[in-house]
Amino acid sequence: MFAPGIVSDSAVMFRRVLRRSVRGRDTLLVSLLLPILLMLLFVYVFGGAIDVGMRYIDYVVPGVILLCTGFGSSITATGVATDIRTGAVERFHTLPIHRQALLTGHVVEGVVRNLAVIGVLIAVAVVLGFRPHAGLGAWLAAAGIITLFVLAVTWIAVAMGLLARMPEAAGGFTYAIMFIPYISSAFVHTETMPAWLRGFAENQPATPVLTAIRGLLTGTGQQAAGVAVLWCVSLAVAGYAVSAVLFGRRYR
Template sequence: MSSVSTALGDSAIMLRRNFKHSVRNSVTLFNSVLFPVVLMVMFVYVFGGAFKVRGKYVDYALPGLLVMTISYGLGATAASVNDDMTKGVINRFKTMDVSRGAVLTGHVVATTVRCLIGDAVVIGVGFAMGFRSDAGLLDWLGAIGVLLLLAFGASWLTVALGLAAKSVESASFGVIPLIMLPFLSSAFVPADTMGTGVRQFAEYQPFTPIIETLRGLLSDGHPSTGHLIAAFAWSAGFAVVGYVWAVTTFKKRA
């Protein structure tokens, strides 16, 4: 059997293992799937009337909630990776001749799939709450591609944070900035309505161009070129930095 097929087989086993852990963990399921729905109901039905945006508020808020769903699904990954490392599970895998790359890839793919499932649920609930889109098939595929790239890049960054942390608690704490950044973006209100300082931060932080790209794709299929390039650059940057950091830390600690 070739080394490539062995690595793919090991990755599939690790993916199945991590996905089973996610399904059996009620906290992970709540944070990844149910809590974003709670946030959607709260912002649309409780706070939505106080915000002045063009069109229906649910149409404005949905792209930001899709990004927030991904960020909320990352905490469990950082804790799980660190738990595997600190309890010696990864070292046991080494004695079983499991591909080293498969251990990390399993966490990344499981997190990406979990985030996309959460986004699918949020989109379904959004339609039930009155969300409507003029986007065509290619626009929807483009939006899914943006979400996939973000989830993949953020997953690698989260795996790296989990490997670098000294404990499960510090690993969970390390992803808080990724969870909080969507609140300080254009997810719920336009950035130009914010105060000086906060507005500039919201405009230039990673999640705002990603959210605006999704908003452009799902509204009329015409996202800003600048936002699209920035969204791709940030997501790809997450993936590259996270991958290099994760592999380097894994070699040192495993």
């Protein structure tokens, strides 16, 4: 159960973080341009040399979506660390607002921002030739998995922001999130990897999430959808729990 007033307090914090993100237009632009540039790189430079059994752009778009989420998470982690570094959290604690509203505001803003950027990314992919064969139900299922993944990554980014001593370090911590999709089925089949690496690639969260999204969008089925949802929910709960513990210890 939510405590009375937490929704309105979280909405206030969300608007505050959103205004700060909008003012940081350079950061927003980079978080959008980098995934698009990577998509262009893989499609037009490496795509002709990589055989994945289907049009490469249709294969690679889900991987770029996950990379986009990783880039966006660095903004959230840096924002949380900045609030701590500048003393904003202490000032908010003197006001009659719920403690968890600040973190919730960061999470909601991160999810909304990431989904908006992913929407732009998919539109660009369609212009480049991405042709999903999904019906309305499959699109909604894919959107649900993407949203769950974004939520999970955003909570993990909040925890990293709370762990970091400096905003720059918080952004650096999220490199691990950005790196994970590279060691998955994002850009090549895991069967092409050495055996010692394939085991990790096939049993980490990015691969089932990618398999589920790719299957739904290309009309090849709902493979790994249940596993993907389980991974996303588990990571979101873990990120929330760690964030709550760290925030509680820092601001008793």
